[in-house]
Amino acid sequence: MTLITVEKLSVRYGANTVLHNVDMTIEAGEIVTIVGPNGSGKTSLLRAIIGATNPSAGHVSRKPGLKIGYVPQKLHVDPTLPISVARFMRLTHRVSKDDCAAALAAAGVPDLLKRQMSQLSGGQFQRVLLARALINRPDILLLDEATQGLDQRGSASFYQQIEAVRQETGCAILMISHELHVVMSASDRVICLNGHVCCEGSPAVVASAPEYRALFGTGTGGALALYRHEHDHNHDHSHEAAE
Template identity: 65%
Template structure:
């Protein structure tokens, strides 16, 4: 029984097809990484899963009572709105102060409750957004390009945190990333999207290889892994020119 699943999902913006015939399913407690080049429809798919866009065809099934925690790709709070971190975490539902403080500590940004949102750094804001999503005790956590703007150690630390959260809460995680080759090593599955599902598979953990050290440097603590694409087709106008698996 999956938490959320799409069947033959197609999305259109006017005459432009954003997604066609997408079938994906996310099971309880699973970490799924969704990758694809810019404009591949990743964010559209996320918006459809959230119910923000209506499918042109196909359908989306959600488990009854499914609670989704969402960490958006970017969020610009207008500087003219005075908003503290604590108040932001209490939108739209008031949360008890100790609960807010504990969650901020859990996501690695303790003591920020009274700081204004506009005074946060990018990395702090990302963790505040994560804390906000977790306060809803979600069954499914959707992170849209959550590591954008983080450096490599920052990304590694964030991945480690997500892994811990899955272990502690049992929440399924959908991690959206534009990095086509380096993914979170804890991913149970990787789905490559480019208007449709190109391929699906497991990340290859190569932490021990010297090439890995050369590629990622030290300090990522095995949180990152390579993903080997296995396309059975080629894209003409595609930014990632992978060798098809059968041509290897």
């Protein structure tokens, strides 16, 4: 089932055209990542998809009744403000404590309900934002560089949690990221953007595409192989520990 269809989308700010003639679809249950250099229009595309930016041409179609969860790049919470995770989760949603707890568990942080937001690490904070996006059981999650500021291990852990969320809930995931080595291993499909769609397909197809290599070089192939090696190595050790 197609959740979102983008057809011949262009976005212009004044005289500056940031997106031109973009076509893409998002299917139910898939993980799609948009990559591209700074200024390539990634965030503008995301904003057009959620309806926060009006296209100058083309249009975005959404499945009727589509529920969207959004995880922002960052969110500032005044550290002097006494607000618990439970209260933060209910700021814009009328939900039960049990629903909050279930969303936190789905985000991989089941024990944070009573903690103060100001006491959270960067990784915990992003997991709470993920839980907040999951609380209404969305059909699709949108993530705008949601791991910015986390170290490589924290980013890898976050994206593994995203994969677990997809497996448990069946929701589709559309994310923007600059962390190619992590993203390329976590995605079903990659869209390379530079004002227009340069190339798209499976991670392996995109990584070998001339358009992708012209933008990012060939170094990400080695990083991808290293990540897979580390992931498989850790996975094997977890199995050994389980046995």
